[in-house]
Amino acid sequence: MEYFIQQLLNGLTLGSIYGLVAIGYTMVYGIIGMINFAHGDIFMLGGFAALIAFLVLTSFIAGVPVALALLIMMVVAMLVTSLWNWTIERVAYRPLRGSFRLAPLITAIGMSIVLSNFIQVTQGPRNKPIPPLINDVYHFGDVTVSLKQLVIVVVTAVLLTVFWYIVNKTPLGRAQRATEQDRKMAALLGVDVDRTISITFIMGAALAAVAGTMYLMYYGVASFADGFIPGVKAFTAAVLGGIGSLPGAVLGGLLIGLIESLWSAYFSIAYKDVATFAILAFVLIFKPTGILGRPEVEKV
Amino acid sequence: MTPGNTTMTRDTILKVEHLSMRFGGLMAINDLSLEAKRGEITALIGPNGAGKTTVFNCITGFYKPTMGMITLTQKDGDQFLLERLSDFEITKKAKVARTFQNIRLFSGLTVLENLLVAQHNKLMKASGYTIMGLLGLGSYKREADGAIELARQWLEKADLIDRADDPAGDLPYGAQRRLEIARAMCTGPELLCLDEPAAGLNPKESLALNTLLNSIRDETGTSILLIEHDMSVVMEISDHVVVLEYGQKISDGTPDHVKNDPKVIAAYLGVDDDELEEVMHEELDGGSH
Amino acid sequence: MPNTNSSANETAPGVMAQAVREGLFAGVLAFGMFLLYVGIETYQNIDNALVWRTRWGLLAIFVLVAAVGRFLIVGFVKPRLDRRKLSKAKAGIPEVSDDKGFFHKNFLKLSMLALVLYPPIVVSLYGVQGSLKFVDNFGIQILIYVMLAWGLNVVVGLAGLLDLGYVAFYAVGAYSYALLSDTFGLSFWLLLPLAGILAAFWGIILGFPVLRLRGDYLAIVTLAFGEIIRLVLMNWSDVTGGTAGISGIAKASIFGIWSFDVGADNNFAKVFGLPMSSAYYKIFLFYVILALCLITAYVTIKLRSMPIGRAWEALREDEIACRSLGIDTVKTKLTAFAIGAMFGGFAGSFFAARQGFVSPESFVFLESAVILAIVVLGGMGSLTGIAIAAVVMIGGTELLREMEFLKHVFGPDFTPELYRMLLFGLAMVAVMLFKPRGFVGSREPTAFLKERKAVSGSFTKEGHG
Numbered sequence A: 001m002e003y004f005i006q007q008l009l010n011g012l013t014l015g016s017i018y019g020l021v022a023i024g025y026t027m028v029y030g031i032i033g034m035i036n037f038a039h040g041d042i043f044m045l046g047g048f049a050a051l052i053a054f055l056v057l058t059s060f061i062a063g064v065p066v067a068l069a070l071l072i073m074m075v076v077a078m079l080v081t082s083l084w085n086w087t088i089e090r091v092a093y094r095p096l097r098g099s100f101r102l103a104p105l106i107t108a109i110g111m112s113i114v115l116s117n118f119i120q121v122t123q124g125p126r127n128k129p130i131p132p133l134i135n136d137v138y139h140f141g142d143v144t145v146s147l148k149q150l151v152i153v154v155v156t157a158v159l160l161t162v163f164w165y166i167v168n169k170t171p172l173g174r175a176q177r178a179t180e181q182d183r184k185m186a187a188l189l190g191v192d193v194d195r196t197i198s199i200t201f202i203m204g205a206a207l208a209a210v211a212g213t214m215y216l217m218y219y220g221v222a223s224f225a226d227g228f229i230p231g232v233k234a235f236t237a238a239v240l241g242g243i244g245s246l247p248g249a250v251l252g253g254l255l256i257g258l259i260e261s262l263w264s265a266y267f268s269i270a271y272k273d274v275a276t277f278a279i280l281a282f283v284l285i286f287k288p289t290g291i292l293g294r295p296e297v298e299k300v
Numbered sequence B: 001m002t003p004g005n006t007t008m009t010r011d012t013i014l015k016v017e018h019l020s021m022r023f024g025g026l027m028a029i030n031d032l033s034l035e036a037k038r039g040e041i042t043a044l045i046g047p048n049g050a051g052k053t054t055v056f057n058c059i060t061g062f063y064k065p066t067m068g069m070i071t072l073t074q075k076d077g078d079q080f081l082l083e084r085l086s087d088f089e090i091t092k093k094a095k096v097a098r099t100f101q102n103i104r105l106f107s108g109l110t111v112l113e114n115l116l117v118a119q120h121n122k123l124m125k126a127s128g129y130t131i132m133g134l135l136g137l138g139s140y141k142r143e144a145d146g147a148i149e150l151a152r153q154w155l156e157k158a159d160l161i162d163r164a165d166d167p168a169g170d171l172p173y174g175a176q177r178r179l180e181i182a183r184a185m186c187t188g189p190e191l192l193c194l195d196e197p198a199a200g201l202n203p204k205e206s207l208a209l210n211t212l213l214n215s216i217r218d219e220t221g222t223s224i225l226l227i228e229h230d231m232s233v234v235m236e237i238s239d240h241v242v243v244l245e246y247g248q249k250i251s252d253g254t255p256d257h258v259k260n261d262p263k264v265i266a267a268y269l270g271v272d273d274d275e276l277e278e279v280m281h282e283e284l285d286g287g288s289h
Numbered sequence C: 001m002p003n004t005n006s007s008a009n010e011t012a013p014g015v016m017a018q019a020v021r022e023g024l025f026a027g028v029l030a031f032g033m034f035l036l037y038v039g040i041e042t043y044q045n046i047d048n049a050l051v052w053r054t055r056w057g058l059l060a061i062f063v064l065v066a067a068v069g070r071f072l073i074v075g076f077v078k079p080r081l082d083r084r085k086l087s088k089a090k091a092g093i094p095e096v097s098d099d100k101g102f103f104h105k106n107f108l109k110l111s112m113l114a115l116v117l118y119p120p121i122v123v124s125l126y127g128v129q130g131s132l133k134f135v136d137n138f139g140i141q142i143l144i145y146v147m148l149a150w151g152l153n154v155v156v157g158l159a160g161l162l163d164l165g166y167v168a169f170y171a172v173g174a175y176s177y178a179l180l181s182d183t184f185g186l187s188f189w190l191l192l193p194l195a196g197i198l199a200a201f202w203g204i205i206l207g208f209p210v211l212r213l214r215g216d217y218l219a220i221v222t223l224a225f226g227e228i229i230r231l232v233l234m235n236w237s238d239v240t241g242g243t244a245g246i247s248g249i250a251k252a253s254i255f256g257i258w259s260f261d262v263g264a265d266n267n268f269a270k271v272f273g274l275p276m277s278s279a280y281y282k283i284f285l286f287y288v289i290l291a292l293c294l295i296t297a298y299v300t301i302k303l304r305s306m307p308i309g310r311a312w313e314a315l316r317e318d319e320i321a322c323r324s325l326g327i328d329t330v331k332t333k334l335t336a337f338a339i340g341a342m343f344g345g346f347a348g349s350f351f352a353a354r355q356g357f358v359s360p361e362s363f364v365f366l367e368s369a370v371i372l373a374i375v376v377l378g379g380m381g382s383l384t385g386i387a388i389a390a391v392v393m394i395g396g397t398e399l400l401r402e403m404e405f406l407k408h409v410f411g412p413d414f415t416p417e418l419y420r421m422l423l424f425g426l427a428m429v430a431v432m433l434f435k436p437r438g439f440v441g442s443r444e445p446t447a448f449l450k451e452r453k454a455v456s457g458s459f460t461k462e463g464h465g
């Protein structure tokens, strides 16, 4: 039982990270109907920004409090990735909006290749380790909870609340939802669609950056190739939860995290990703719109 | 396939009994029964949202009805229960073809290719499910030429022969409507279901359409089920009219009978006989189609 | 914020002011984007601790390029383009001209001739050993991608089904050959068709449950299947050799008559009294893959004008209309999937015979992405366009390997190979931005009454699946 709870906790931690990234996928898909393949690499960029910020920070100020350091890393990562995602949308996706459906997908795949190789070229192909930021662990019986895990879960929860507030209670969120439902109509009613889409990309990037920072803190390494697998898993999470649905993305993320850690614990670590993908395939085959997705009826 | 009840006469091609279709809380069709006679044009009319297209979708298998039985009897007596067949089987086996309210052409294929796609099943068989055709064996070559010949005939009837090699998406609206009908006819149907074929046509195009429909009925003997908003078309060419409102049948009979049915008049604004046609024109032309 | 609505009628000073503004903005933006990644370099010192140093010079170059580039585009390139478009519109000259030159008309024959003559020409120019690089890296490498892309074209370009896991079938082909030739000692010529059939079989197995899905759901499930197959190959060590893969795979022979094994009595070079070289094998393989490509092209062209091929294209245009015409769309999709997979399987077994080694490394998602990119960049459905895209994208990146002279420019540490994929990605983005429908956007009709007219890309659809 303790073992199970332990795995549940690990899964929850991992799932929080996936959930944060999944929101970016789902928001972009919801608003412009495009799989933003480069989003996983935005997450990776976020991790690197946090890493570099950490290095620079610690070499100038020796005994900086961990909480402050984390906060700074997060903010820097959010700023930098927001700039990137804004620019990418502006340069590579916007000109293709409304054109051939596969064109933006291919551009996004191209962008993903560009981003990971850009980091490989500028920062080198090797894994980048950082010293552990937080070491504290707490024991509850046989269950071990590390402070990092708590931080991740708490930060995720706080961010999601803020995010939920923005999407549901502010004019910006209303503009987003309107654009999502009917872009032309929203434009006619005075919503600045371009700006709304840009902000969506920025919000997605910011969440991914936080996820990247958390991922770096949790595992203690960053690599240029870290965009793909977490990215695909986060996307899987978004689809699992029902793409286009924000709560779905979070739910999907948590599920993927849980599946992954429970499968590793009880079956085999080697096949944990197989399990994730297999479950995705099953869910899609039997409930193609995901768990919380709205069913799409095609009117004939 | 499955014999329906034996009381059905040879002249009834389609018999819809107690058909209901529910979307969530909405009863789009409620216990509807109707019949269409072989070789006739049966019109299905009714105000916007009455459920006409939904009836078509149930007949052609695109929606699975919540309840009801739809029996199709072919010329040679074979009967099919359409609600048990999937959409493509209804065309393939039961020989029911249809057009769509929002035209659905293969816009990137040429006009001719559109008509060849419609002869898919016949050509598939002739090409030995591709394998023989790939090897150049069998009668595929002859059948393929035959298919082009059939397409040419329909292009002539639909007055599209000059545009045969242009992409379907490049045709003007009225021509696209006629092409869609010609394409449906190329499947060799016994029952043709047309969903508002005259909607949005200018008078000249309407005329061309009428010519096409008349030639279909007179030359091929195909029975037609027609949804139409334009009352002049309905009254002029249909043999039998069924009126729907809120998913229920409110009248059924000859055009004259329906025109004078007080229930229909009430449904269409409840005005006097003579004013009816006029008002209906205004109402419906102003509608969203 | 940059403003894209600059019109040609604007006065020059206005344009200039805007260009300066946007140039500055781009510079600031670039500074923000590149400050951390370019301005700072992280590396591990002797103690293995991660440390950093600055690269201000490089950062300055990035910022300058962005600023000046944007300035030039807004100030000069855009106005000129706008003006040209305007004058063209006024003169009423159609954007595409219809007349075809000799080269254009005989493109197919000429390129066939060039391909057949390619190995002898290279051998006569660079000698037997010197030809290796050209035949292998350029010839075979490009042709493998041409074949893969033509195979995927059946699925994506014709049937309009988005498959992001195509590389799985390539892997099935490669491992089928590797395992069956290892265990049963069967020959390449027997296993080649078998690998194709096995891949097609897998295509049907994987396709059956998922082809009901539409659009992006199909894409993501195919991606998942691709990854599952790769992960299984990676972890099922008893059979597949795990990450280490399978090595020492038997070479193909010239129909069993001559062999390319160094020790064999009927070794090709020995029999003909030629000096030993691996180049003969490569030249032989070049012709094999060329033949495979031609078969793929022939079958695709033939199928397109048959009912099944027409049904694929109709499916891409409108699935519901297809069903209303009595076409069994599930079966139609499955055949497209199976035939695409079969070509992937052929290519896979060829790949294994060429490499003599297979490992899961070769079948990552990136490969699927590259193949899909070639299909879309070439222009969906167009064999010529796809071949051109393969030459440009694969040839271009291979060329980069050869750019030794760049070392003289950028110093001896410069490894152009590192930039291969970076440039590949940039090229993907650039081509899509300038030609969203790919190099060849139009479509050749499969039947005609009076004359064959190409269908402009603006009418063709890209499918939902």
Ligand SMILES: Nc1ncnc2c1ncn2[C@@H]1O[C@H](COP(=O)(O)OP(=O)(O)OP(=O)(O)O)[C@@H](O)[C@H]1O
Pocket (backbone or CB within 6 Å): A297, A298, A299, B023, B026, B028, B046, B047, B048, B049, B050, B051, B052, B053, B054, B055, B101
């Ligand atoms: N797939 C669906 N899901 C939910 N509701 C549907 C669906 N299809 C039709 N409806 C509803 O069923 C009702 C009947 O629609 P239908 O399209 O059959 O009307 P119609 O008589 O063809 O109208 P029109 O003249 O406007 O074409 C409408 O209220 C419509 O909104």
Ligand SMILES: [Mg+2]
Pocket (backbone or CB within 6 Å): B052, B053, B054, B101
């Ligand atoms: Mg309707």
